Amino acid sequence: MTKQTPPRVLVVDDEPSVGMIFHRILGEVGYEVISASNGAECLRVLRKEDVQLVFLDLQMPGMDGVQTFKKIRETHSKLPVIIMTAFQTVNSAVETMKLGALDYLIKPLEADKLNAVVRQALDVSKMSSTVVPSVSVAGEESDVDMMAKSPEMQKVMALVKKVAPTEVPVLILGESGTGKEVTARTVHRLSKRAKKPFVVVDCAALPESIIESELFGYEKGAFTGADNSRAGKFEQANSGTLFLDEIGNLSLPIQAKLLRFLQEPRIERLGARKGPIKLDVRILAATNADLEKVVAAGTFREDLYHRLKVFVVELPALRQRGPEDLDALIVGLVDGFRRQLGKPRLSVASETLGLLKAYRWPGNVRELQNALRSATLLADDVVLPEHLPMSIRSARPAMETQTFFAGLDDVIRKVEREHIETVLKKNSHDLTKTAHELGLDVATLEEKIKNLAL
Template sequence: MAEILIVDDDVQLRQSFARLLGEEGYDVRMASSGEAGIQAVEDHLPDLVVMDVRMPGIDGIETLQRIQAIDAKLPVVIMTAFGTTETAIEATKQGAFDYVLKPFDVGDMLKIIEQAVSAGRMMHQQVQMGAGPETGGADAIIGQSPSMQKVYKAIGRVAPTDATVLIRGESGTGKELVARAIYQHSQRAGKPFLVINCVAIPETLLESELFGYERGAFTGAASRRVGKFEQAHGGTVFLDEIGDMPMSIQAKILRLLQERSVERLGGQRPIDVDVRIIAATNRDLERALEDERFREDLYYRLKVVTIKMPPLKERKEDIPLLIDYFLSRFSREMQINNPGISDEARQGVEQHFWPGNVRELGNTIKKALIFSRGYPIQAGNIYQAIAGESRDDNDGGGTDLETAGRNWIRAMLASEENPDMFNFLMDQFGRMVVGEALNLTGGNRSRAARLLGMSRPTLQARIEKYNLSLETSVKSS
């Protein structure tokens, strides 16, 4: 559970804010002044500080500076009245994670808090490389195969430099962990590390999210807004799924790489920005170049150094290590004794194709631990975890769920020719999954996001994409 420190001299705001965050599952502490906030950070380091600018005694800017002296990686979100927006922007340039105008929109504030907590965790929690099953922490790159040794060497060589890095590989291979390892071993390790998922943010919002905007730039732009690249000044930005980035924004990324500057929407002048770019994609960029869906000049700017993450099918010798790692890790997280795994179950894991790579393998071991109820994991638990339903070990057929799904897919494929059929089917499944999560949680988006294993902004993007609401999800269930 993330711990948030609220620093504000307004008693009513502190208490109402604490109730709101408590309902969202956060552990909240409060301080009434900058001095008290600094003391609270010294006594026990929180995961995030949310702080007002104008307070009696030392103001929010000086408090921010003194908090940074305690821990430069501790994210701080500044709250400010409309009239002190420029002060808040200055605070952002000095290292604040973000700023929010009072009175703030609750949904927007919760999104920023979730992003800040996630960023703080990624900056603080070290990624271990080549760790053993028993010593690997929650964030570890596991593998001793020759292909993984190449990855470790590449990280070691590129991390101390300022070179742009392109990480390529299938979904679930661990590209974000590699990006974080590069950041943590770089000279920018004490500065911000921000992750931007180019797919999770709707195209209409992505440009303003990355580059910010000036007041009046578009309808609803009531004040100036600093973009993610400015927020990360001096640090590192990880652009995940860059192969899906719209062409219009690709041109602005190219300018950033070439000129080290950005221009806010509605802005009249470039703003110097010092950030290192690490990008990742599971797309065939060469094919995208041929189809004119990706800029050739940006392609060559990004691949100054390329790190290729091998799929699990190409490093099967690492699967035994991964099994033991996930058993040890998830047993610790569930606070149970490691029950072990039978030889038959281990063999089943090693022989499976694992199209979802390490992520799918980890999720399967976690579910199998739950199904085994504290006893050694058996082959049936693995089959159940993979299929999603119980299955007889001797039954060569699929589950009822599998059969129903396959029949529906066949019917759709046979019904008509659709050039975008694959994405259509994926969207149909996605709509059902997200709708059921909303239905199960009574519309609580934070809880639904946790159930689905995604961030709240990602869930919000899916809800908007599928045009979902609690009412529509209930009707579809």
């Protein structure tokens, strides 16, 4: 059996219980957690150990979180760092986000949120080659209401409502961030199994040795290190729903076992001495891969594909949905962050809305959520264009909008270009003075100069 090093997470907090919480939550899903109780210790650990992700408390005696963060950046320019903050110190989190921290978490920590943030962080830092055995049993609190206002999403909802009460396996397809997991949860929630467990297994990049025991469980002594017997995810999902995420990544032998299960719902734990266990589990699966291509490439079983594609729900990309969806998602997300951040007067400037609507959203709803999370954190009361990630501010408008507004766009560009040129000349090309006069910050001005080819 192959043995891979699990991703290593460093938790920096002067409160020892925090390290223990991380140990319990992340240890359970296969991460290695090491702790440091202050900034100096954090830097010492980073000098010696290979770490993939850091959780950093803001308020610590001695070197505080912001100072520690700056020090980390001196030696580790790309290491993802997530700030942990209390409600009262959310403003300092702003400072670290501006310095390049990846995300922030507000204490007290919630297991579901923590798992999601870790998964995403390791994704973002392109750690996809590392083993990320993310397996979580979801609770009621993570059930989001699925927003579906556009005609495209109304069609999806109609399918979901139709298939939910049945026992049919469902294959959910869609680009990354389109809401495949939310859809799976919605199917479960609208099914007769709603009060029973909903178990998620992320099949991405899991080596066979781990996924097999995760899915099917094992008996004591089945392999070195199996000190106890353990029920697998299939058993945990008994009488409920098992959601196999990124199913395109399952190895062929596990695909064979899954197919067998779909034909006859029984499993056998690894190293089982007794016969198979009969189960009652509804299977939902998702992937952002083109399964037909994967089948053609020979890494996905054709018979399993046919079995799964009996009922397919295909999620359109955000840019393919009617504008109602984007509007409603923005309103819903900003509402949520307004409450979460305790900023009751938070609103979005119309210029910002314009940028959000013109963007193509290659990362779909997840990207929108991330953009609004950081923007609402950086904003005081009004979310301005400068609070948006650079990729969104500087993107060319989406194809459709571009053609539609081509004339107007060009006029605006021309006027803007001329005006900036005049003010620049007047101030002898002093950027600070010019920016001040134009009511921009220097970075925004520099960007405009670049974009307008001044």
